[in-house]
Amino acid sequence: MKIAIIDDEPQNRLVIRKIIEHNCPQLDIVVDEGSVEKAIEKINSQKPDLVFLDIRLKNGTGFDIVEKLAYSPKIIFTTAYSEYALKAFKVHAVDYLLKPIDEQELISSVAKLEKLLAVKPPQAAHAYAYTLNGEKKSIGYDEVFYFESAGTNTYLATETERILLEKNIGEVEKELPATKFYRTHHNYIVNIKNIRSIDVKRNGQINLANDVTIPVSQRRISDFLDFIRHTNVS
Secondary structure, eight states: OEEEEEOSSHHHHHHHHHHHHHHOTTOEEEEEEOOHHHHHHHHHHHOOSEEEEOSEETTEEHHHHHHTOSSOOEEEEEESOGGGHHHHHHTTOSEEEESSOOHHHHHHHHHHHHHHHHSOOOOOOOEEEEEETTEEEEEEGGGOOEEEEETTEEEEEOSSOEEEESSOHHHHHHHSOTTTEEEEETTEEEEGGGEEEEEOSSSOEEEETTSOEEEOOGGGHHHHHHHHHTSOOO
């Protein structure tokens, strides 16, 4: 597998290079670059399968590079800044590694990518099925913003309405695909695709695309960020 390492700090590129050379002999480093413009040119020329990509660069960002590529390589972001995690996964990043880069985390990311490439995912359902007033209905997952506990019942919230389901939130959680929804709080399950931003500095809050704010319980913050880091937001 051909790879590129993009970081404006030579020492950071060297750290990744050494980890790869010592642990991942199947990877062939074909681009090693720190300039946004040169990175775009070299990646488009060499067409690596995987790009280790820093986010904040001296003359731009990693997202600037992604936007100007002529094809779609797999991306593993390597950065010192956690606040770009959601945006990274919205461009279908394989992983998001925080600096200083941990050797085992990088090796695990490569293994995760190889597993994804080797296994064709099964066709997944795209809608949530429920019964309302005795009538069977369904709603596309993308239309669901969150679920909110209402005692023994649960509200299903879309952008414009709230539907009362006659089942508790624990039952609902079991029916949802774990790659699309996350239970951030005892009373809430959110659709990760409809998250606009995440703020973990104020007791944990998620701001949804419809301007609703959902809490993240303190004990779930770490697991939630790890979930976001390892899940493609699509």
